Amino acid sequence: xxxxxxxxxxxxxxxxxxxxxxxxxxxxxxxxxxxxxxxxxxxxxxxxxxxxxxxxxxxxxxxxxxxxxxxxxxxxxxxxxxxxxxxxxxxxxxxxxxxxxxxxxxxxxxxxxxx
Amino acid sequence: xxxxxxxxxxxxxxxxxxxxxxxxxxxxxxxxxxxxxxxxxxxxxxxxxxxxxxxxxxxxxxxxxxxxxxxxxxxxxxxxxxxxxxxxxxxxxxxxxxxxxxxxxxxxx
Numbered sequence: 162x163x164x165x166x167x168x169x170x171x172x173x174x175x176x177x178x179x180x181x182x183x184x185x186x187x188x189x190x191x192x193x194x195x196x197x198x199x200x201x202x203x204x205x206x207x208x209x210x211x212x213x214x215x216x217x218x219x220x221x222x223x224x225x226x227x228x229x230x231x232x233x234x235x236x237x238x239x240x241x242x243x244x245x246x247x248x249x250x251x252x253x254x255x256x257x258x259x260x261x262x263x264x265x266x267x268x269x270x271x272x273x274x275x276x
Numbered sequence: 277x278x279x280x281x282x283x284x285x286x287x288x289x290x291x292x293x294x295x296x297x298x299x300x301x302x303x304x305x306x307x308x309x310x311x312x313x314x315x316x317x318x319x320x321x322x323x324x325x326x327x328x329x330x331x332x333x334x335x336x337x338x339x340x341x342x343x344x345x346x347x348x349x350x351x352x353x354x355x356x357x358x359x360x361x362x363x364x365x366x367x368x369x370x371x372x373x374x375x376x377x378x379x380x381x382x383x384x385x
Contacts, residue, residue: 164319192371203280203365203375217372252320256371265373267312267320 163187165268167253173274174243182238182271186255193236194265195220195228196252204252210236243275280368282376289356290384296352297379299366303347310373311340311351312365320365323351356383 166185174180186193192211196204206220210230218228225243230236240247250272254265281300289295301309308327314320324333329344337354353360363380367373 170317194371194373196373196375201377203282203367203377204373206372206374209371220372263371264310264322264325266322269317269319 165253165255165266167251167268167271169271170269171272171274173276175276176243176245178243178275180240180243180273182240182251182273184236184238184253184255184268186234186236186253187266188234190255190257190266191233192256192258192263193230194254194256195236195238196254197249198252198270199249204250207238240273243273245275248273248275280366280374280376282364282366282379284379285377286380286382288382288384291356291358293356293383294352294354295356295381296350297364297381299349299351299376301347301349301366301368301374303344306344306347306368307370308368309342309344309349310367311349312367313362314365314378315362323364353381356381358383358385 168183194209195207198204208218208228209216213233225241228238250270252270254267256263256265283298310325311323312320324340326342331342333340339352342349361383363378365378367375
């Protein structure tokens with residue numbers, strides 16, 4: 162079966178531009194997560210959706226970052242006025258239900274480079 | 277706030293060697309420990325989920341142990357092969373995973 166997919170795989174943008182990163186979770190998975198891995202770091206939690214609602218957005222670094230999941234399936238991470246420090250690999254994961262023992266399945270990530 | 281640490285940061289071994297690395301985590305409020313293997317340009321692949329103190333899990337040549345009282349887990353690879361080259365990540369937490377920085381393994385043919 163299809164795993165988690167993310168598009169684009171690579172995105173190069175200029176400082177100050179707006180970007181959207183897309184995540185297609187595994188069909189039937191109600192929980193969806195976004196993480197960010199900066200150079201030399203482990204992935205860091207950004208936001209978690211249960212269905213259509215953001216159950217925990219405590220990891221979003223500031224109000225330039227926003228994520229939606231309008232129909233409870235595909236999610237889009239939106240970054241406004243990008244900065245060079247936003248350069249990272251953005252990972253999406255999904256799980257059958259909310260957290261805990263429900264294993265998170267990851268996509269291959271989107272590598273964002275802000276020039 | 278949990279801190280998850282992994283060592284070593286990187287490791288080069290010869291094909292056929294066995295190797296191991298460590299994941300350390302705070303032992304209080306422990307829930308579960310996850311190991312992932314992440315090859316370049318691919319999705320992180322789940323290896324193990326471990327919850328009980330003393331747990332040992334095995335998948336082919338890879339195995340892991342868990343000590344929740346002292347807050348560490350070991351990952352072992354027996355007879356390393358070039359295809360084992362990857363970054364190995366551990367994570368703990370409930371739905372909000374906290375990852376270590378990973379151990380980058382390179383197996384030389």
